[in-house]
Amino acid sequence: MKRIEFFFDLSSPYSxxxxxxxxxxxxxxxxxxxxxxxxxxAVFKATGNxxxxxxxxxxxxxxxxxxxxxxxxxxxxxxxxxxxMNAIKAHRVILAGERAVAGKGAxxxxxxxxxxxxxxxxxxxxxxxxxxxxxxxxxxxxxxRAVEDPEVKGLLRENTDDAIxxxxxxxxxxxxxxxxxCGNDRLPFVEAALRRA
Amino acid sequence: MKRIEFFFDLSSPYSxxxxxxxxxxxxxxxxxxxxxxxxxxAVFKATGNxxxxxxxxxxxxxxxxxxxxxxxxxxxxxxxxxxxMNAIKAHRVILAGERAVAGKGAxxxxxxxxxxxxxxxxxxxxxxxxxxxxxxxxxxxxxxRAVEDPEVKGLLRENTDDAIxxxxxxxxxxxxxxxxxCGNDRLPFVEAALRRA
Numbered sequence: 001m002k003r004i005e006f007f008f009d010l011s012s013p014y015s016x017x018x019x020x021x022x023x024x025x026x027x028x029x030x031x032x033x034x035x036x037x038x039x040x041x042a043v044f045k046a047t048g049n050x051x052x053x054x055x056x057x058x059x060x061x062x063x064x065x066x067x068x069x070x071x072x073x074x075x076x077x078x079x080x081x082x083x084x085m086n087a088i089k090a091h092r093v094i095l096a097g098e099r100a101v102a103g104k105g106a107x108x109x110x111x112x113x114x115x116x117x118x119x120x121x122x123x124x125x126x127x128x129x130x131x132x133x134x135x136x137x138x139x140x141x142x143x144x145r146a147v148e149d150p151e152v153k154g155l156l157r158e159n160t161d162d163a164i165x166x167x168x169x170x171x172x173x174x175x176x177x178x179x180x181x182c183g184n185d186r187l188p189f190v191e192a193a194l195r196r197a
Numbered sequence: 198m199k200r201i202e203f204f205f206d207l208s209s210p211y212s213x214x215x216x217x218x219x220x221x222x223x224x225x226x227x228x229x230x231x232x233x234x235x236x237x238x239a240v241f242k243a244t245g246n247x248x249x250x251x252x253x254x255x256x257x258x259x260x261x262x263x264x265x266x267x268x269x270x271x272x273x274x275x276x277x278x279x280x281x282m283n284a285i286k287a288h289r290v291i292l293a294g295e296r297a298v299a300g301k302g303a304x305x306x307x308x309x310x311x312x313x314x315x316x317x318x319x320x321x322x323x324x325x326x327x328x329x330x331x332x333x334x335x336x337x338x339x340x341x342r343a344v345e346d347p348e349v350k351g352l353l354r355e356n357t358d359d360a361i362x363x364x365x366x367x368x369x370x371x372x373x374x375x376x377x378x379c380g381n382d383r384l385p386f387v388e389a390a391l392r393r394a
Contacts, residue, residue, distance in 0.1 A: 047252055047253070047254040047255070048252050048253070049252045049254070049255065055244055055245050055246045055366055056244070056245070057244040057246070057361075057364055057365070057366040058244070058246065058366050058367075060364060061364055061366065061377065061379055064377075065379070065383075068386055072386070072389075164254075167254055167257060167258055168254070169252055169254040169255050169258065170255075180258065180261075182258055182262075185380075185382045185383075186262075186382075189265055189269070192269075
């Protein structure tokens with residue numbers, strides 16, 4: 001089956017925007033989505049890149065641009081009050097959920113993106129995470145314990161290293177086979193690549 | 198009449214891509230285009246931004262991304278052999294041409310972008326510039342003399358300062374009234390803004 005690898009960091013607002021579209025896009029093209037959380041800070045460090053908000057004029061523009069994209073997609077969005085935030089534990093929750101039951105990674109990914117960028121919840125908080133995991137139909141206690149499992153930690157490192165090796169320098173990064181696409185604004189190119197595949 | 202202010206630097210490949218689309222876009226929306234060359238290096242310096250190619254992974258990706266956009270638009274494109282290049286004299290030629298005959302700025306802008314990104318010519322060379330100006334139906338000698346005219350120099354500085362003041366941090370930057378759009382990839386938003394205007 002055709003496949004999109006969706007590399008994202010929950011703390012990235014453009015990753016949130018892409019998360020609202022990627023499943024519908026895949027469905028239109030008869031493809032499936034692999035939700036692959038990664039550590040954007042490590043990607044920046046490895047490539048010498050900096051977060052866009054480091055340039056004041058860019059940070060100001062980004063707020064307008066994000067609102068335009070949200071309106072364009074017709075999705076809710078508000079900038080999180082805790083920024084930059086550390087999403088590592090939440091990323092491991094997604095990976096542990098997927099390991100427990102295939103398909104739950106996508107469910108948790110969507111739920112966590114909405115918790116952050118719609119409801120402005122603190123997704124580094126265990127109570128918040130447990131509630132989201134339970135709502136996703138999984139065992140909250142077991143998944144929260146699993147975030148300390150070396151195998152789960154390794155999956156997150158592996159996603160990050162794999163994305164860097166393949167040329168990622170920001171988030172989101174989407175791959176269709178060997179083709180790499182950077183940014184929410186390249187989703188139409190991703191869809192075209194799937195149709196060609 | 199509705200109006201797009203198109204701030205660009207000839208040395209910017211994404212500005213070239215936008216230059217191939219902006220007139221048709223404006224025509225569809227019943228708008229006119231003000232071609233406003235600016236000095237991208239000065240914009241970077243004023244905002245603390247860096248050129249995308251400064252990050253190696255981004256530079257590598259950009260080459261692929263540019264080729265994808267050219268294919269998407271159906272326009273020729275090849276990366277220039279003189280990069281980064283100084284486009285200041287060519288920018289002044291555009292401004293002097295527009296001052297001589299209204300509308301010739303757009304003609305010269307398109308001709309110079311194609312000379313660079315299609316034919317890989319050296320547009321800092323007087324012979325090349327003179328030939329392009331003559332082909333645009335203007336007096337080559339007079340326009341080349343005008344690039345040293347303080348008024349023409351002032352127009353280029355004014356475009357650059359105006360863009361920075363309004364929030365630009367890269368190229369191309371497009372404005373519709375008070376709304377500012379950064380990047381060739383935001384042209385659909387520019388078109389939507391014109392339709393709302």
